[in-house]
Amino acid sequence: MSEMQVQPWSAGTWTTPPVAVTEDGPDLLVTAAQGSDAWRHTSYGFVHDDAHALLAPLPSPGAVEVTFDLGWDGQFDQAGLVLRADAETWLKAGVEFSDGSPQVGAVVTLGRSDWSVAPVPGWAGRRVTVRASRAGDAVTVRARVDDEPFRLVRLAYLPPDVAVQAGPYCCAPTRPGLVVRFRRWATGPADTALH
Template identity: 80%
Template sequence: MTTESMPWSGGTWTAPPVAVSEEGPDLLVTAAEGSDAWRHTAYGFVHDDAHALLAPLADPGAVEVSFDATFDQQFDQAGLVLRTDAETWLKAGVEVSDRALQVGAVVTLGRSDWSVAPVQEWAGRQVTVRASRTGDAVTVRARVDDEPFRLVRVAPFPAGVPVTAGPYCAAPTRAGLVMRFRRWATGPADAALH
């Protein structure tokens, strides 16, 4: 999987964070309390103020985001976003839910869904999330440190529509979440699902 690093200055924020700074090659992002991304399902609300730093993504194409999983408050989250508009997007990464770190994805095609799996052993380590878009699907993979990627989700996504993609974070339940993003890269889509 050949990728090319994206500069942090190469994207535009969907919702400005409380603070943003660069420390060496890393991007530090302070999330606003109450920030989130969700549409309707089960909870009845719409949130569209997660902090996503997005740039156009080739079709087909892939995006990777690496960050430190050093958060532990309910619904703290970080990863990547693919977005067409307010009703058509995907977020994937790690999130604290029920006092455990979970890897998962939310796919929103008018309404959001959510899938997670526990990865408590990833806490405090560097996580990389990869989303590969081809045709009418996005394949999400994730890994910790230099371990092999594991499949997280194969999700439907509209074919032929422009998409922006990049890193994101949100803090639905608290103030003071500072995320350290290590890398943002793009490249060709995965050659195969397996």
């Protein structure tokens, strides 16, 4: 992967402010509001646009990485990264706790949301890095745990002519008290390989 530049937490602006935000050394501790989520229409019939995303402009081509500790087990608790153009054009990728296990996946929203996931029970209690690389009309999403190799999560379409902001996010659709420890937020050049 290309050389990444660590971003200060102060570089971003919250889409929806969390319940609490605390800097702990280099880490950022974020407490999510109960009921916070990001989703549009598909299957569930609702629109939620109040996930806590800390975003700054991301050039295209360009890449963003977010690292966090996977230390939660509440239904639909989630954290990762977001690329957002507007309320109807965005991508979130990371780990969500669902059906009794951590699931690595992505939601791509172009008017309506979709969702792809894969169980990663061995990631519980470990450090996760999610990476999204945007070039042309494609976003390549990869993730890894600790220092293991990145694995491909998703190759998704995003309109090439829209400007996006990107950065870490979390939300807690079903419960209060989710606290996510974000370890790192970095940006840099887009990947040279799609997968």
